[in-house]
Amino acid sequence: MGPVGAVVFPPQEFFTDQLWSTLPRSWQEALDGLNPPQLAALLLGMPAEGDVVRYRSVWPLTLLALKSTASALAFTRTPGFQTPSEFLENPSQSSRLTAPFRKHVRPKKQHEIRRLGELVKKLSDLTGCTQVVDVGSGQVKSIEGDRRLVERARRLDRELLHALEKEQRRKPQVAPTGPRRSPQHVVRWVEPAALCDELLLPLEHSPRGGARLLLTGLHACGDLSVTLLRHFCCCPEVVALASVGCCYMKLSDPGGYPLSQWVAALPGCELSYRLREGACHALEEYAERLQRAGPGLRTHCYRAALETVIRRAQPTLRRPGVQGIPRVHELKIEEYVQRGLQRVGLDPQLPLNLAALRAQQAQENRVVAFFSLALLLAPLVETLILLDRLLHLQEQGFHAELLPIFSPELSPRNLALVATKRPLGQAFSVLETEDG
Incomplete structure (x- = not known):
């Protein structure tokens, strides 16, 4: 070669x-x-x-x-905003998050949570989603295979809600008002071959028939990011996707790559374990x-x-x-x-x-x-993997883009695959921008 x-x-x-x-x-x-x-x-x-x-x-x-x-x-990895401006005052505390949301969270994760949260909120508004499902959520929310992480997440939720209530009593003119619900957590392994109903079954109180779900995963490892794509494609209730992948070396071969017909038709499109590892x-x-x-x-x-x-x-x-x-x-x-x-x-x-x-x-x-x-080759290999996923969604008639939403210095896997089942046109550009 x-x-x-x-x-x-x-x-x-x-x-x-x-x-x-x-x-x-x-x-x-x-x-x-x-x-x-x-x-x-x-x-x-x-x-x-x-x-x-x-x-x-x-x-x-x-x-x-x-x-x-x-x-x-290689896809551009430079986001369209000045960053890490949120850490100019204090390198360990984001100036864009209040104290309750920084607790137990390192700077890298603070940045990721804030940026992905902004994107998910905008995407939910644009697509009319009624529920967000975070798969592989760890200690955050929704579906996670490790019961210990789910139990810790529930405890952190209680701490956060308590802190927000104290903040509202102390500064009622500043703190957000209105009812607050703790996120719903589900202990479950999401199988690559699972059907749509099997994915949504644990989500109690899901208004079946009228649900419009946004599926997201922050650094969903290996095949999990591919599984999110497949559930987006096969589940009528899932109308939007915001996925940031990682651990490309853990992709099943075949099955995890290639997904698109276009990349599969390329001569020598195979990627060895070492090349996929290098892309990380x-x-x-x-x-x-x-x-x-x-x-x-x-x-x-x-x-x-x-x-x-x-x-x-x-x-x-x-x-x-x-x-x-x-x-x-x-x-x-x-x-x-x-x-x-x-x-x-x-x-x-x-x-x-x-x-x-x-x-x-x-x-x-x-x-x-x-x-x-x-x-030097790492971004190029990652580009091929993500381009394959983008083309796979577009080949099936969906609308998808890759957006650099994190600072690559803080979060190297910073490209989010965003997809919808109806065209958003220029609205995709709004997703990448920072809130004021």
């Missing part, structure tokens, strides 16, 4: 599979020796100043073409890490070196999950390897080839460059 096919996510096999040598020699010469800020500016397109943006040599046209093509073909990485956040050139970037090189030791000790054990090792940048490479061996169940006292480990550590910038090259 050429040089692009050699790029994998993440490059844990950098040393075991000699991945640097799989790149064309001209690419190696262009990327070798670049420091992290230079990679951020020259390869990932982040703004920079001074000497950082100067090319040390003429880059090969093939590498420049890949960089330009990856950028041109955060390019913007990583580019900022490159700009800061922090010592935490060393983790890539250390992990790749650990993989060589693991395979030498147990050849059948490949790419095992290694739980986070704290303060990696303060460890010598042999100390990291010993802790890593222990994390995967191997003897941490195995004899180590310190000279080989030191030689691998000297290639730290190459490992970071290779990973940056892989990340």
Whole structure:
């Protein structure tokens, strides 16, 4: 497949599979020796100043073409609003949410809840929905498969309602008035093949026959986001959809991708597990890490070196999950390897080839460059997955758009698939804007 096919996510096999040598020699010469800020500016397109943006040599046209093509073909991930302005005063508290709605909620989730809430409200008004069904809601509301999360969500609901009542008594002229209902929570697994009635059955008091439902899911994992699409298509009561997917590597194959006839007809449309996994990485956040050139970037090189030791000790054990090792940048490479061996169940006292480990550590910038090259493709792979879902809905006569509703720096999976069963025309553009 050429040089692009050699790029994998993440490059844990950098040393075991000699991945640097799989790149064309001209690419190696262009990327070798670049420091992290230079990679951020020259390869990932982040703004920079001074000497950082100067090319040390003429880059090969093939590498420049890949960089330009990856950028041109990927959906824009930049929202049409100034953000994260809500965190200018306090980086941990959104200025757009009152205190009761920030409790137990991290800044990333504050931003997501506020933005998706605005979109769902507008979409509900435009489509005349009478009920919102949040699938995979975790501790928020509606349908969730984990009973413990549902029980915690109900407790948080009670706390929130109590806080709002106190706020209304304290500031009656400011606090919203009117009756408040606690969200209804249902413990249930939503099966991909479930029928429409099976999905709606747990929703007590649902006015069947007159219900107009909006189906939503915030970062619905793997097949769950595909299941939402299928229920939107088959359920007459579901008239609108607002879905933000994630965990593309967990999609069933076949079944989860491709969905559309158009993508299925493309030669070589298959996406490997590693490419789908790569589509879940955060390019913007990583580019900022490159700009800061922090010592935490060393983790890539250390992990790749650990993989060589693991395979030498147990050849059948490949790419095992290694739980986070704290303060990696303060460890010598042999100390990291010993802790890593222990994390995967191997003897941490195995004899180590310190000279080989030191030689691998000297290639730290190459490992970071290779990973940056892989990340260049991440938005492109995600675009293909989301484009497939968009086309699937349009092929069936529905109206759908992809809107970047979150700040990608705060929430990398920021593209919401919005669909309706009747045309909204220019009203789709209203969904992306911020409320005043």
